[in-house]
Amino acid sequence: MRLDIVxxxxxxxAFGQSRSAYxxxxxxxxxxxxxxxxxxxxxxxxxxxxxxxGYVDGQTAEFEYRFAGGRRDRLVPLARELSERxxxxxxxxxxxxxxxxxxxxxxxxxxxxxxxAVTTGFVTSLARPGGNTTGVxxxxxxxxxxxxxxxxxxLPRLKRLGVLYNPExxxxxxxxxxxxxxxxxxxxxxxxxxxxxxxxxxxxxxxFAVSKPDGVSVLDEAFTMxxxxxxxxxxxxQGLPSMHSFREPVDAGGLLSYxxxxxxxxxxxxxxxxxxxxxxxxxxxxVQQPTRFEVVINLRTAKALGLTVPPTLLARADExxx
Numbered sequence: 001m002r003l004d005i006v007x008x009x010x011x012x013x014a015f016g017q018s019r020s021a022y023x024x025x026x027x028x029x030x031x032x033x034x035x036x037x038x039x040x041x042x043x044x045x046x047x048x049x050x051x052x053x054g055y056v057d058g059q060t061a062e063f064e065y066r067f068a069g070g071r072r073d074r075l076v077p078l079a080r081e082l083s084e085r086x087x088x089x090x091x092x093x094x095x096x097x098x099x100x101x102x103x104x105x106x107x108x109x110x111x112x113x114x115x116x117a118v119t120t121g122f123v124t125s126l127a128r129p130g131g132n133t134t135g136v137x138x139x140x141x142x143x144x145x146x147x148x149x150x151x152x153x154x155l156p157r158l159k160r161l162g163v164l165y166n167p168e169x170x171x172x173x174x175x176x177x178x179x180x181x182x183x184x185x186x187x188x189x190x191x192x193x194x195x196x197x198x199x200x201x202x203x204x205x206x207x208f209a210v211s212k213p214d215g216v217s218v219l220d221e222a223f224t225m226x227x228x229x230x231x232x233x234x235x236x237x238q239g240l241p242s243m244h245s246f247r248e249p250v251d252a253g254g255l256l257s258y259x260x261x262x263x264x265x266x267x268x269x270x271x272x273x274x275x276x277x278x279x280x281x282x283x284x285x286x287v288q289q290p291t292r293f294e295v296v297i298n299l300r301t302a303k304a305l306g307l308t309v310p311p312t313l314l315a316r317a318d319e320x321x322x
Contacts, residue, residue, distance in 0.1 A: 030055070030277045031062045033082035033108075035101055036093040037075065038226035039067050045263055046091075049270040055277070070198065070226050072096050072168060079104035089276050091269060092135075094222030095169045098122055102133060109282045111135040111272045113265055115221055116142075116171035117287055126287040134282040136268040138260040138290055140219070140245050141171060144178035147258045150295065151215060151243040152186050153313050154256060158214045164193045164204055164231070165219035175219045201227050205234040213240070220245035220259070228252050241305055247296040250321065255305065256297045260290035294318040 032055065034046070042065055047057065055061035064087055066078035079100040082090055089109045092098040098112045102122065112135035114122055119141055123129035126137070152158050161183050165172045180190040191213060193204040208216065218224055218231060228249040235242045236253055244250055244257035268288050275285060295313070298321040302309050314320065 029060065029062055030089075031064060031085070031087040032273060032277075033064045033066065033085070033087035033090040034093070035066050035075070035079055035082060035090055035097045037068050037072060037096050037222040038070050043093075043266075045266050046270065049267050050273070053270050053274040055274070061277075068097075070223070072223075075100035076103050083108055089273055091273060095120055095122075095171055096222060098133070099170065106132055108132065109134075109276045111269050111276065111282075112137070113269050114138070114171075115140045115169065116174070119174050120170040123287055126289070128283075129285070129287050130283050132282050134285040134287055135272050136265045136288050136290065138265060140259060141175045141178050143245070143259060143293070144175055145182035147217065147243060147245065148179055148182040148186065148188070150256070150258050150313070151217060151241075152188065153310060154243075154307070155215055155241055158188055160189050160191070160211075160213045162191050162193055162204075162208055162211070162213035162216040163219065164195055164201075164216055164224070166196060166221060166223040167194045168196055169221045169223065172219050172221060179217060179219065195223070195227075198227055198230070201230055201234065205238065208238060208240060215241040215243065217243040218245070218249065218254075220249060220257075225249070228254070236301065236304065239305055241307065247294055247319070250296045250298050250301075253301055254298060255301050255307075256295065258295050259293060261292045261294055264290045264292050297321065 057063040064082055064085055066082055068074040075097055083105040089111060090101050091111045092101040093113045095115050098114055101110045110133040112133055114137040116139050117123050117137035122133055163176055163179055165176050167173055183190045195201050195204055229252050232249055232253040242254045244254050245259040246262055247257045250257045295317045296319045297309060297317045
């Protein structure tokens with residue numbers, strides 16, 4: 001009888017040890033950090049694409065969101081916070097977030113959503129990024145000339161162009177230079193307007209009311225996207241046509257845009273996150289570029305401005321908002 005009890009006790013102990021060993025061997029849930037200058041809610045499309053990759057927050061992964069609320073001085077501390085939390089990868093949305101992530105860590109993989117990864121020095125080359133950073137870049141600087149040409153096609157009377165951009169974004173000074181050169185080649189003079197803080201936007205449009213440019217080109221990135229509604233509202237009040245780098249400000253009331261699809265870029269970025277979580281090294285993953293470049297026109301805004309969209313441009317538009 002005692003022998004049976006001993007055997008049973010041994011079996012129970014062995015079973016308990018096996019369960020404990022299984023629990024110890026069960027792989028930890030991956031942790032993904034998300035760093036951005038703006039936004040206060042989880043980005044829906046990012047969440048959707050991560051789900052398609054098999055990563056669901058609270059189930060198969062843990063997402064750590066850090067938003068700076070438009071204050072760039074908070075980005076580096078937030079990036080360091082993610083590093084201290086020992087996330088497995090940091091997704092950095094926008095050039096300023098990428099720069100902060102690279103300051104915070106040289107070991108944790110960083111997947112970037114960049115305006116121009118090479119011009120900014122985030123990677124040494126697209127084919128061989130090196131270091132701990134890879135991801136997707138839209139190379140907006142290379143699109144500057146075509147953006148000006150499309151705006152000129154929309155506004156043949158365009159002779160004076162105001163260019164609004166954030167110089168704190170490392171890619172935007174070069175974007176401005178390329179925009180100015182393209183405009184000058186078409187006989188268009190350019191006035192530069194730098195916006196670092198939200199209050200700068202109101203000051204710039206007060207200047208526009210005096211200088212009266214024929215149109216404004218907004219070199220979009222995280223800061224201008226945060227302030228997009230205010231920018232397009234002020235442009236509309238002044239009867240000022242606006243050109244944008246992404247479609248989102250056009251959805252909000254801007255006139256037209258030419259640039260890559262942020263949705264496609266986010267989808268590409270989430271594939272990088274998935275590969276890294278499965279063991280790939282950032283240095284071995286070539287930086288990708290989007291393949292879709294969209295012309296989006298807001299016909300409601302055109303009508304409000306008293307503009308007629310040229311039929312040739314209307315035919316080339318990828319989307320028309322009516």
